[in-house]
Amino acid sequence: LKMQLYYLVFGLFFMFSSNASAVELETIKVTSSRDILTADNIPGSLSVFTEKEIKKKQHQTLGDMLRGELGIDVVQSGSNGSQTSIFMRGAGSTSTVLIVDGVEANLGTTGAFDFGDLTLNNVERIEVLRGPQSLQWGANAVGGVINITTKRGKGEPTHSLSFEGGSYKTFRESLRSSGSIEKFDYSVSASLLTSSGFSSLNKRSGGEEDDGTVNKTLSTRLGYDFNPDTRIEFIGRYTKSQDETDSINGEGPPEENWGNNKDLEGTFNNIDDLIVSMPFQKNFGSWWNLKLTPSMAYNRALTVDETENDGILNRTYTLEMQNNIELNRNFSVLFGGEYQKKFGINIGGSGGSEGYTKWNGNEALFLQGIYELPGHLALTAGFRQDWNTTWDETTTEKFEASYQFPKTSTKLHAAYATGFRAPSFNNLFAPKLPCCAKSSNESLLPEEIKGSEIGIKQDLMNERVKLGITYFYSEIKNFIQSGPAPNFVQDNFGEFHSQGLETSIDLKLPHEFSFSIHHTWNDHYLFEKTKANHYRPGTRRPKHKLIANLYHNGDNGIESVVGLFIRSKGEGHRFPPSGTPAFGTVRTALSYQYDKNIKLTARLENILDARALEVGGFGYPGRSGYVGFVYTFN
Numbered sequence: 001l002k003m004q005l006y007y008l009v010f011g012l013f014f015m016f017s018s019n020a021s022a023v024e025l026e027t028i029k030v031t032s033s034r035d036i037l038t039a040d041n042i043p044g045s046l047s048v049f050t051e052k053e054i055k056k057k058q059h060q061t062l063g064d065m066l067r068g069e070l071g072i073d074v075v076q077s078g079s080n081g082s083q084t085s086i087f088m089r090g091a092g093s094t095s096t097v098l099i100v101d102g103v104e105a106n107l108g109t110t111g112a113f114d115f116g117d118l119t120l121n122n123v124e125r126i127e128v129l130r131g132p133q134s135l136q137w138g139a140n141a142v143g144g145v146i147n148i149t150t151k152r153g154k155g156e157p158t159h160s161l162s163f164e165g166g167s168y169k170t171f172r173e174s175l176r177s178s179g180s181i182e183k184f185d186y187s188v189s190a191s192l193l194t195s196s197g198f199s200s201l202n203k204r205s206g207g208e209e210d211d212g213t214v215n216k217t218l219s220t221r222l223g224y225d226f227n228p229d230t231r232i233e234f235i236g237r238y239t240k241s242q243d244e245t246d247s248i249n250g251e252g253p254p255e256e257n258w259g260n261n262k263d264l265e266g267t268f269n270n271i272d273d274l275i276v277s278m279p280f281q282k283n284f285g286s287w288w289n290l291k292l293t294p295s296m297a298y299n300r301a302l303t304v305d306e307t308e309n310d311g312i313l314n315r316t317y318t319l320e321m322q323n324n325i326e327l328n329r330n331f332s333v334l335f336g337g338e339y340q341k342k343f344g345i346n347i348g349g350s351g352g353s354e355g356y357t358k359w360n361g362n363e364a365l366f367l368q369g370i371y372e373l374p375g376h377l378a379l380t381a382g383f384r385q386d387w388n389t390t391w392d393e394t395t396t397e398k399f400e401a402s403y404q405f406p407k408t409s410t411k412l413h414a415a416y417a418t419g420f421r422a423p424s425f426n427n428l429f430a431p432k433l434p435c436c437a438k439s440s441n442e443s444l445l446p447e448e449i450k451g452s453e454i455g456i457k458q459d460l461m462n463e464r465v466k467l468g469i470t471y472f473y474s475e476i477k478n479f480i481q482s483g484p485a486p487n488f489v490q491d492n493f494g495e496f497h498s499q500g501l502e503t504s505i506d507l508k509l510p511h512e513f514s515f516s517i518h519h520t521w522n523d524h525y526l527f528e529k530t531k532a533n534h535y536r537p538g539t540r541r542p543k544h545k546l547i548a549n550l551y552h553n554g555d556n557g558i559e560s561v562v563g564l565f566i567r568s569k570g571e572g573h574r575f576p577p578s579g580t581p582a583f584g585t586v587r588t589a590l591s592y593q594y595d596k597n598i599k600l601t602a603r604l605e606n607i608l609d610a611r612a613l614e615v616g617g618f619g620y621p622g623r624s625g626y627v628g629f630v631y632t633f634n
Contacts (some may be wrong), residue, residue, distance in 0.1 A: 003630070006556060008408060008440055009287060011323060012167075013409045019501040020179065020417070021435050022132045024026065025579070026344050026537055027298065028036050031396055033260075034136050034322060034324070034334055034336075035095060036158045037149075037370065037372070039379060039382075041372060041374070041378050041402070042400075042402075042605075043379075043380060043400035043401055043402035043413045043415060044129060044130070044131060044400055044413070044415050044453075045070070045129070045131055045413075045415075045422065045455070045470055045502065046127065046129050046451060047069055047070055047127070047130075047199075048125065048126070048127050048128075049065060049125070049126040049127075049128075049506075050078070050124075051123070051124045051125065053364070054120055054126070055582040055591075056551070056559055056561055056589065057549075057561055057563070057589055058119065058591070058601060058603045059075075059190070060119055060120065060172065060193070060590040061084075061118060061120065062117070062118045062119075062120060062126070062146070062390060063084045063086065063113055063115045063116070063118070063551035064077060064124065064149070065120060065409075065566060066126075066146070066152055067209040067547070067624075068518070068519050068545050068547030068565045068566075068567070069128065069547060069600075070128075070130070070502040070504060070520055071088055071089045071128075071130045071144070071472075071500070071502050071520055071522070071541065072086060072087070072088055072128065072520075072545075073086070073087040073088075073542065073545065074086055074115075075087070075093075075540045075614045075615055076116065076614055076615075076620075077141070077200070077211070077245070077614070077615045077618045078200030078201075078211065078212065078245065078246070078615075078618045078619050079195075079197035079198050079199065079200045079201075079210070079211040079243075079619055080115050080168070080170070080193075080195045080197045080212070080213045080243075080270075080621075081116050081195075081197070081212075081213030081215060081241055081243035082116050082200055082243060082245065082618070083114050083116050084114060084115040084133075085112065085114075085115070085252060085540070086115055086146070087143065087538075087540065087541050088128075088130055088143035089130055089144065089451075089472055089474060089498055089522065090143075090145055090474070090482070090496075090498030090500070090522050090524035090538055090541055091142055091144075091208045091449075091474070091475070091476065091496075091498065091499065092143070092144030092421075092480075092538070093108070093110035094106070094112045094138060094338065094421060094424060095141075095143035095144075095447075095449075096112070096113075096143045096144060096145075096146065096420055097113075097133070097137055097141040097144075097145050097146070098113045098115075098118075098145075098146050098148070099137065099145055099146065099147040099148070100144075100147075100148045100150075100237060100275050101148065101149060101150050101221070101235045101237075101275070101277055101279075101358070101493075102277060102293050102320070103172045103275050103276075103277045103293075103295040103296075103297055103318070104137070104297065104316065104318065104340075105273075105297055106140055107299055107314045107344070107424075107425060108311070108314050108315055108316065108342035108343065108344035108358075108359075108360075108424065109312040109313075109336045109344040109345070109346060109426050110264065110312070110424055110426055111140060111421075111423070111424030111426070111427065112424075114301075115238050115273075115274045116243065116445045117213075117215055117241040117243070117271060117273070118239070119190050119191060119193065119215065119217050119239075120419045121158075121174060121191040121217045121219055121379055121507065122150055122151050122176065122188075122189040122219035122221075122237075123149070123150065123151065123581075124145070124149050124150060124151035124152065124221075125149040126146070126148055126149075127145075127146070127147040127149075127150075128144065128145075128146050128147075129144055129145045129147070129199075130143075130144040130413060130472075130502075131144055131417060131451050131453055131472060132144075132396075132398070132417035132418065132419035132450075132451040132474070133145045133398075133399040133417070133419070133559070134381065134384060134396040134398075134417070134418070134419030134420060135366055135368065135382050135384045135397065135417065136368070136384070136398075138338070138340075138362070138364055138384065138386060138463065139186050139362070139388075139394075139420055139421060139422045140385065141417070141423050141535050142419035142420065142421050142447065142449040142451070142474075142476070143255075146433070148462045150187065150220075150221045150235055150237065151178060151185040151187045151189075151228040152178075152179040152185060152187060152221055152223065153179045153180050153185035153186045153223070154178070154179070154180055154185065155179055155180060155444075156179055156224075156634055157177060157178070157179030157181070157634065158177070158178060158179055158632060158634055159175075159177040159633055159634070160174075160175075160176045160177075160629040160630055160631060160632040160633070161173075161174065161175050161630075161631050162174045162176075162178075162628060162629065163627050163628050164601065164627070164628030165622030165626065165627065166624060166625050167623075167626065168195050168197050168210070168621075168624065169194075169195060169196040169212075170193075170194070170195040170196075170624075170626065171192075171193075171194050171195070172191065172192070172193045172194075172628070173192050173610075174189060174190065174192070175186070175189065175190050175191075176189035176190075177189075179623050181227045183224055183226070184222075184223070184224050184342070185222075185223045185225075186220070186221070186222050186223070187219075187220065187221045188218075188220045188346050189219045189220075189554045190217070190218050190219075191215075191216070191217045191219075191426055191592050192214075192215070193213070193214070193215040193216075193217075194212070194214050194215075195212055195213050196210045196212045196435035197210050197211050197212045197213055197244070198210055198211070198261065198273070198620075198621065198622070199211055199246065199619045200244070200245050200246045200619050201246040201247075201262070201263050201617065201619060202613065202618060202620065204620075205356070205617045206228040206262075206263055206363065207246060207263050207586075207619055208223070209262055209263050209264075209265055209459065210244075211243070211244035211245060211246065211619075212243075212244050213242065213243045213244070214241060214242045215239065215240075215241045216239070216462070217238070217239045217240075217241045218236075218237070218238045218239075219236070219237045219238075219344075219395065220234070220235070220237075221233065221331050222233045222235075223464075228283075229282060229283040229284075230281070230282050230497060230528075231275075231281045231285070232278065232279070232280045232281075233278065233279050233280075234276075234277075234278050234395075235274075235276065235277050235278075235279070236274070236275065236276040236277075236473060237272070237273075237274070237275045238272075238273070238274045238275075239272070239273040239274075240272050241269075241270075241271045241273070241288055241465075242269070242270050242271075243268055243271070244267065245264070245303070245433075246262060246263055246264045246267070246550060247262040247264055247267075254293070256333055261371070264625070267303070267304070267336070268303075268304055269301060269302070269303050269469055270300075270302045270303075270304055271299070271300070271301045271302075271305075272298070272299065272300045272301075272322055273298070273299050274296075274297070274299075275295070275296075275297050275298075276295065276296050276300040276378065277293055277296075277437065278293070278294055278295075279291060279292070279293045280292045286326075287325060287326040287327070288323065288324070288325045288326075289323070289324045289325075289382070290321075290323055291321070291322040291323075291324075292319075292320070292321055292322075292440070293318075293319075293320045294318070294319050294320075295317075295318045295319075295320070295322075295558075296315070296316065296317050296318075297314070297315070297316040298314065298315050298316075299313070299314040299315075300312075300313050300314075306619075310347070310348070311346075311347045312344070312345065312346050312347070313343075313344070313345040313347065313425075313593070313604075314342070314343065314344055314345075315343040316340065316341070316342045317340065317341050318338065318339070318341075318345075319337075319338070319339045319340075319341040320337070320338045321336045321338075322334070322336040322342070323335050323336055323338050323620070328469055330371060330372055330373060331369070331370070331371050331372075332369075332370045332372075333367070333368070333369055333370070333425040334366070334367070334369075334370065334382070335364070335365075335368070336366055336409065336551060337363070337364060337365045337366075338362070338364040338366075339361075339362075339363050339365070340360065340361070340362045340363075340364075341360075341361045341362075342356050342360055342361075342362075343357075343358075343359045343563075344356075344357075344359070344424075344425040345357050345358075346425070346426065346429070346430065346431060348431050350478035354431050355431050356425070356429045356430075356431065358428075358429055358438060361388070362386055362387070362388045362389070362390045362391045362453055363387045363454065364384060364385065364386045365384070366382065366383070366385075366569060367382050367383060367384075368380055368382025368383075368398070371384060371442070375404060375406055376403065376404055376406070377401075377402070377403050377404075377447065378400070378401070378402045378403075379400070379401050379575055380398070380399070380400040380401075381397075381398070381399045381400075382397070382398055383395060383396065383397045383398075384397075385543075386394045388422065390422065391422055391446055394420050394446070396417070396418045396419050396420065397415070397417065397418050398415070398417040398418075399415065399416050399417070400413070400414070400415040401415070401582050402414075405601055407460035409458065409463070410454065410456065410457070410458050410459075411457040411458075412454075412455075412456055412549055413453075413454070413455050413456075413457070413470075414452075414453065414454040414455070414510065415451075415453050415454075415495035416450075416451070416452045417450075417451050417452075418448070418449065418450050418451075419448075419451070420445060420446045420447060420448050420449065421445045421447040421449070421480075423445075423446065423480060423490075426440065427440060427441065427444055427480060427490050428440055428441065429442065429593070430446060430599070434461045434486050437489070438489075439482065439488045439489050439490060440489075440490055441489060441490040441491060444478075444490060444491075444492060445479060445492050446477045447476050447477065447478050447492075448476070448477045448478060448633055449474055449475065449476045449477075450474065450475050451473070451474035451475075451630040452472070452473055452474075453470055453471065453472040453473070454470070454471055454472075455468065455469055455470030455471065455502075456468070456469060456485055459512055461509075464507065464570075465505075465507055465508075466504070466505070466506040466507075467504070467505055467506075468502075468503070468504040469501060469503045469504075470498065470501070470502045470571065471499070471500070471501055472498075472500055472501075472502070473497075473498070473499040474497070474498045475495060475496075475498075476495065476496040476497075476498075477494075477495055478492040478494075479492065479494060479495060479496035479526065479584040480492060480493070481526075484563065487591060492530050494527055494528025495526070495527040495528065496524065496525075496527070496538070497524065497525055497527055498522065498523070498538075499522075499523055499524075500520060500521050500522035500523060500524075500571075501520070502518075502519075502520050502522045503518070503519045503521075504516070504517070504518045504519075505517045505518075510582060511552075512552060512553045512554065512555070513550065513551065513552050514547050514550075514551045514552075515548070515549070515550050515551070516548065516551075517546070517547070517548040517549075518546070518547050518548075519526060519544070519545070519546045520544070520545045520546075521543065521544055522527050522541065522542075522543060522544075522545075523537075523543060524537055524541060525537050525538075525539045526538070531615030536571070537571045538571065539570070539571050539578070540571070540580075540614070541569050541570065541571070541617060542567045542569060542570045542571070542580075543568050543569045544565045544566075544567065544568040545565075545566070546564075546565070547562045547563065547564070547565050547566075548563065548564045549561055549562070549564075550562045550563075557592055557593035557594070558590070558592050558593075559590070559591045559593075560587065560588065560589065560590045560591075560592070561587070561589050562587075562588045563586070563587045564584065564586055564588075565584065565585050565586075565587075566582075566583075566584040567582060567583065567584075568582045569582045570580050570615045572615075578615060578616030578617060579616055580613045580614060580615065580616055581613065582613070583610045583611055583612050583613065584610060585606045585607075585608070585610050585612050586606070586607045586608050587603065587604060587605050587606065587607060588603065588604050588607065589601070589602070589603040589604075590602045590603070594620065596632075597631055597632055597633055598629060598630070598631055598632075599630040599632070600627075600628075600629050601627065601628045601630065602625075602626070602627045602628075603625070603626050603627065604623075604624070604625045605621065605623070605624045605625070605626075605627075606621055606622060606623050606624065607623060608623075609622050609623040
C-alpha cells in the first residue's frame with residue numbers, strides 16, 4: 001500500500017503536468033492551508049490577524065492576542081511566563097498544533113506547546129484554522145492549527161527600537177531591522193522582557209511572594225532570490241526564559257489540598273526553545289510551485305529548586321516536500337510528503353524517578369484536489385496516509401465546500417474531516433513519582449476524531465457590515481485524560497463530544513470607527529456510561545466566550561482600541577477543586593504618531609480589576625498600566 005500511494009501521487013503529477021496550461025497563479029494564500037486558497041475563498045473556518053492589528057492592540061504574547069477569539073480558550077496558569085494552554089473547539093490542549101513558519105512546534109514529551117513565553121516579536125501574521133487539520137498537518141491537529149509567519153524584509157532597510165514599562169515592574173525593550181538589498185532580504189529582531197510579576201499561587205490559596213520572569217527572544221528571516229522563480233530562506237526563532245513558580249494543587253488553603261499548595265521561593269522553570277528551517281522554493285513556469293523544507297525544533301524545560309531538578313528535552317527533525325500545481329484556471333492539486341523523527345527525554349529527578357528516553361518516526365503522503373470558480377464555488381477533497389513506527393498506518397480525509405451568491409453577498413460553507421491524536425511520550429512512559437503509583441499507561445490507544453461544520457457569511461451595505469455564524473460538531477473516540485485522584489492514571493475514557501456556534505459581527509462605522517463582536521458557545525462532555533465522570537464537561541473550557549473591540553483611527557495620528565472580554569464559569573477537577581467563576585475584563589490601548597520617527601504607546605489592562613481566574617488555585621493579573629515608545633529610522 002505504501003509504494004502504491006507513492007506511485008499514485010507522483011503518477012498524478014506527471015499525468016497532469018503534461019497537459020497543464022500556464023495560467024498565472026493568483027496572489028496566495030493561506031499558509032496554514034498550505035497555500036491552496038486565499039483567505040476570502042477558503043471554505044474552512046479561518047481567522048487572520050495582521051501585523052497592523054497586532055500593533056494596534058499592543059498585546060505582548062500570542063496567548064493574550066487570541067484570548068476570547070472564535071473557538072479558542074486560552075488558559076494561563078499563574079504569573080507572566082507561566083504555563084499557558086490553548087484549547088480549540090473543546091478539544092484538549094494537545095490537539096492544538098502550533099506551526100511557526102512551516103515548522104511544527106508541539107513537543108514529543110507532552111504532545112502540547114506551552115504558549116506562556118511566546119511573544120509577538122517580529123510576527124507579521126497569525127492564522128487560526130479551526131477544526132481537524134490532520135490531512136495537511138498530521139497527528140494532533142484535531143482541534144485546529146495556529147500558524148505564525150515571521151516578518152519578511154521589504155524595501156529600504158528600516159530600523160526601530162522600542163521600550164515599554166509599567167505595572168509589576170515590567171520592562172520590555174526590543175531592537176529590529178528589516179529590508180532588502182538587491183536579491184537579499186532580511187528581518188532580524190531581539191527583545192528582552194523582565195517582570196516581577198505576581199504570585200502564581202493566588203492569595204486565597206496562600207500566595208504572597210511575587211513570581212517574576214525574564215524572557216529573551218531572537219528572531220530572524222533571511223532570504224535570497226537566485227532569480228524570480230527560485231528562492232531560499234533561513235528562518236530562526238530562539239527564546240530563553242526563566243519563570244518563577246509555586247507548588248499549586250487546586251483552589252483553597254493547603255489543608256484542603258493535601259498540603260501541596262506552597263508559596264515557594266527560588267523555584268523556577270528554565271526554558272529554551274529553538275525553531276529553525278531552511279525553505280527552498282522553485283517555480284516551474286507559472287503553474288507549479290515546489291517547496292522543500294528541512295527543519296528542526298528543540299526544547300529544553302527544566303524545573304529547578306534548591307534540592308533537585310526535573311526536566312524534559314525534545315528534538316524534532318523534519319524534511320517536507322510540498323507541491324502546488326495549477327492544472328487550469330479552475331483546478332489545482334496539492335501533494336507532498338513528510339519524514340519526521342521525534343526524540344523525547346524525561347530526565348526524572350523528583351524523589352529519584354528514573355525518567356525515560358524515547359523516539360518515534362513518521363512518514364506521510366498527502367494529496368488534495370481544489371476546484372474553484374472564482375467568486376462562486378470552492379471545493380476541496382483529499383487524504384493523508386501516515387506510517388508511524390509506534391502506530392503503524394493511519395488514513396485521514398477532509399472535504400470542504402463553499403458557494404457564494406454574488407447578488408446578495410452571501411456565502412455558504414461546510415466541511416467534514418477526520419483526524420487522530422497519538423498519545424504523547426509522557427502519556428505512555430512518564431516515570432513513577434515517590435508519592436503515587438505510575439500515572440502513565442503504555443496501553444493507550446490513539447484518539448480518533450470526526451468533525452464537521454456548516455456556516456453562513458453575509459456582507460451588507462457594500463461590506464460595511466459583515467455577519468457570520470458557524471455550527472460545528474466533533475466526536476473523539478478513545479479520548480485520553482487523567483483518571484481520578486490520587487494516582488491520576490492516563491486512560492482512554494470513551495467518547496468526547498463537542499458542539500458549538502461561532503458568531504461574528506464586524507462593522508465599519510462613520511468617522512473612522514469600527515466595531516467587532518465575536519461569541520463562541522461550546523457545549524462539550526465525556527460520554528462513557530461505565531465511568532464515574534460520565535457526561536462531565538471538559539475542564540478549563542467555559543461554555544461561553546465573548547470578545548468585543550471598538551477601534552478608532554484618527555486623522556491626527558491617534559489610534560485607539562477599547563476591548564471587552566467575558567467568559568462563563570469553567571469546570572475544574574472535583575478534587576482537588578480547580579473550577580473557576582465567570583468574569584469579565586476591560587482593556588484599552590492607545591498610540592500617537594508624534595512624527596515620522598516616533599510613536600508613543602499606552603495601554604491599560606483589566607481596568608475594573610476583575611478576579612480573572614482561569615485555573616483554580618493560580619494567580620491572575622489585576623489592574624495594570626503600561627507606557628512606551630517606538631523610534632523608527634532609516
